[in-house]
Amino acid sequence: MEIHILSIFPEMFASVLDESILGRALTRGLLQVHPHNLRNFTEDRHRVTDDIPYGGGPGMVMKPEPMVAGIRAIQERFGPSYVILLSPQGDVLCQDGVKGLARMERLLLICGRYSGVDARVTHYIDAELSIGDYVLTGGEIPAMVLVDAVARMIPQVLGDAQSAVEDSWFDSLLQGPVYTRPVEFEGLCVPDVLRSGNHAAVAKWRRQQALLTTWQRRPELLQGASLSVEDRAIIQDFEGA
Numbered sequence: 001m002e003i004h005i006l007s008i009f010p011e012m013f014a015s016v017l018d019e020s021i022l023g024r025a026l027t028r029g030l031l032q033v034h035p036h037n038l039r040n041f042t043e044d045r046h047r048v049t050d051d052i053p054y055g056g057g058p059g060m061v062m063k064p065e066p067m068v069a070g071i072r073a074i075q076e077r078f079g080p081s082y083v084i085l086l087s088p089q090g091d092v093l094c095q096d097g098v099k100g101l102a103r104m105e106r107l108l109l110i111c112g113r114y115s116g117v118d119a120r121v122t123h124y125i126d127a128e129l130s131i132g133d134y135v136l137t138g139g140e141i142p143a144m145v146l147v148d149a150v151a152r153m154i155p156q157v158l159g160d161a162q163s164a165v166e167d168s169w170f171d172s173l174l175q176g177p178v179y180t181r182p183v184e185f186e187g188l189c190v191p192d193v194l195r196s197g198n199h200a201a202v203a204k205w206r207r208q209q210a211l212l213t214t215w216q217r218r219p220e221l222l223q224g225a226s227l228s229v230e231d232r233a234i235i236q237d238f239e240g241a
């Protein structure tokens, strides 16, 4: 998979792409990430990428010309891409969306700045995505979030130490509590079942805890989850309790 990023701050991505799981995935060639400087697609000698808003008001708006020139040039050079504008107006990213993006060959992420991007740019994109209902200073951090979430879904990126299968959200349930040594910390103990060595009992306990955590914190997620008869009985108990 290739991920291209169009931004006026392409250097922001260096640290995220050099470290840990993402860094190793890039080194192993499991994924390629190419930040591109939007200013390289300007025509004027001041490499201007923003201008005042029509209709007046505060802030600046990102110009359409460099954005569209960048979208075209990157696809001419690297091939057709699924073009995504990161913005608060977009559909809020979720794990199902991430799984879909992880199946694509090439993504091109557009990072806005200032008060936003000229609306005509949306004629040249395939999707508008938001990472959440709050306003950031730029689209770069949302792009990093998307790169991280998508990279985890690429086989071998997580390696066997951790697999996306056990993830929160894997089947739309939140993950239950996890524990490691010491067995007792300031009077707080690890549940015995986790030290029983009884894998079936551990799996049952983890499923029960995932259902409980989801029922307590995000009950609406249970609608979209694939629940067994046993799961439904467990949830009944929660409601009965």
Ligand code: 4FV
Pocket (backbone or CB within 6 Å): 086, 087, 088, 112, 113, 114, 115, 116, 117, 129, 130, 131, 132, 133, 134, 135, 136, 137, 138, 139, 142
């Ligand atoms: C954002 C979000 C976001 C809006 C104005 C960048 C900022 C500035 N992007 N999910 N939430 N973008 O706040 O994706 O241009």
